Amino acid sequence: ERRPLPVEGRLGRQLAFIVEVDRLKTVLRASTLAADARRENDAEHSWHLALMVPVLAEYADEPVDVGHTIKLVVVHDLVEIYAGDTPLYDDEARVSQEERELAAAERLFGLLPDDQAVEFRALWDEFEARRTPEARFAKAVDRLEPNLLNWMAGGGTWGTPGVTGDTVRARTAHIGDASHALGEVMVSLIDSAERNGWIAAGQQGVVGPA
Amino acid sequence: ERRPLPVEGRLGRQLAFIVEVDRLKTVLRASTLAADARRENDAEHSWHLALMVPVLAEYADEPVDVGHTIKLVVVHDLVEIYAGDTPLYDDEARVSQEERELAAAERLFGLLPDDQAVEFRALWDEFEARRTPEARFAKAVDRLEPNLLNWMAGGGTWGTPGVTGDTVRARTAHIGDASHALGEVMVSLIDSAERNGWIAAGQQGVVGPA
Ligand SMILES: [Ca+2]
Numbered sequence: 001e002r003r004p005l006p007v008e009g010r011l012g013r014q015l016a017f018i019v020e021v022d023r024l025k026t027v028l029r030a031s032t033l034a035a036d037a038r039r040e041n042d043a044e045h046s047w048h049l050a051l052m053v054p055v056l057a058e059y060a061d062e063p064v065d066v067g068h069t070i071k072l073v074v075v076h077d078l079v080e081i082y083a084g085d086t087p088l089y090d091d092e093a094r095v096s097q098e099e100r101e102l103a104a105a106e107r108l109f110g111l112l113p114d115d116q117a118v119e120f121r122a123l124w125d126e127f128e129a130r131r132t133p134e135a136r137f138a139k140a141v142d143r144l145e146p147n148l149l150n151w152m153a154g155g156g157t158w159g160t161p162g163v164t165g166d167t168v169r170a171r172t173a174h175i176g177d178a179s180h181a182l183g184e185v186m187v188s189l190i191d192s193a194e195r196n197g198w199i200a201a202g203q204q205g206v207v208g209p210a
Numbered sequence: 211e212r213r214p215l216p217v218e219g220r221l222g223r224q225l226a227f228i229v230e231v232d233r234l235k236t237v238l239r240a241s242t243l244a245a246d247a248r249r250e251n252d253a254e255h256s257w258h259l260a261l262m263v264p265v266l267a268e269y270a271d272e273p274v275d276v277g278h279t280i281k282l283v284v285v286h287d288l289v290e291i292y293a294g295d296t297p298l299y300d301d302e303a304r305v306s307q308e309e310r311e312l313a314a315a316e317r318l319f320g321l322l323p324d325d326q327a328v329e330f331r332a333l334w335d336e337f338e339a340r341r342t343p344e345a346r347f348a349k350a351v352d353r354l355e356p357n358l359l360n361w362m363a364g365g366g367t368w369g370t371p372g373v374t375g376d377t378v379r380a381r382t383a384h385i386g387d388a389s390h391a392l393g394e395v396m397v398s399l400i401d402s403a404e405r406n407g408w409i410a411a412g413q414q415g416v417v418g419p420a
Pocket of ligand 1: 286287
């Protein structure tokens with residue numbers, strides 16, 4: 001199906017990887033754009049995070065290397081090319097997520113020359129494990145972005161059946177672990193969205209799935 | 211038209227900027243994706259460059275700071291939110307490009323707090339002026355990416371009326387100024403594409419605009 005590039009060897013493998021990852025532009029997320037009435041894709045989302053990191057890095061509670069944090073967010077969703085996006089509020093899909101993504105990582109990073117396969121896999125592992133200040137901040141920004149889009153949409157994925165303000169509070173709590181200030185932004189968004197009727201009020205007021 | 215975020219002050223300005231730049235996802239380029247039959251947008255393109263930089267940095271002829279180079283590519287097309295994309299082979303649009311983009315930079319980066327307005331404007335200026343090894347390499351990767359997409363499409367924007375192999379050679383020559391190896395890749399792509407009939411052969415064989 002693919003049109004082989006007229007380049008051999010190490011550089012040929014690197015370019016084949018670069019062409020393959022074009023597919024990230026076709027992985028649709030649950031979120032809707034702020035700027036258009038269509039769903040966001042993973043490449044757009046990853047770019048948005050890569051810009052949010054240098055703009056918001058001053059709010060990281062532990063100092064972060066900005067360049068390294070940007071690398072983490074640029075790479076963080078690549079496995080979804082084969083594993084698909086797993087929406088935050090799809091509990092069923094989240095059960096098989098880890099297994100699917102581990103297999104995808106083997107396959108995708110394996111396209112690269114061995115030394116880079118190890119290097120890029122390590123970036124993904126670092127992000128997933130939240131092992132470093134950079135990974136914790138990258139995860140926080142990754143969680144904040146779709147919630148900004150939800151705010152601009154006046155609901156968005158906050159309207160998923162069964163989701164209440166308390167669900168959103170629980171799934172976004174780790175933002176505050178990496179950045180007190182961004183954690184407070186997230187709380188303000190949820191509180192205001194509940195008042196505006198864009199999120200169902202916390203569980204106490206809701207009949208349905210906990 | 212916009213839904214103001216419930217955040218004031220410095221952080222409020224930063225978040226307003228982050229929401230505004232969502233529009234980069236709606237700026238369409240001339241290139242078609244390798245992975246789907248639709249045009250690429252600037253956010254997807256910028257993400258692709260941000261991944262190409264760490265994969266290909268070893269081919270920069272002058273040493274580059276990878277993190278800084280990624281920042282340059284993440285920021286490089288933001289002005290197109292207001293100025294629009296200027297296709298490489300649209301000579302008319304290219305006449306007014308600089309003026310439109312300067313006005314757009316004032317307006318967009320002016321959304322940020324003053325210190326960051328200066329910081330992000332400087333990144334864009336550095337990229338545009340090709341003043342540093344990082345900017346030269348970023349520009350090379352920026353020029354290479356759509357040509358990889360053209361290859362995968364078996365033509366793409368190479369088929370713009372009046373464009374020949376020599377036009378493409380001239381517009382991509384600066385890739386080799388930043389990276390001998392990537393310059394050679396570009397030459398191979400053009401030569402092979404001419405042989406495959408995906409680019410009109412060099413001017414000697416063509417009747418029409420030079
Ligand atoms: Ca560009």
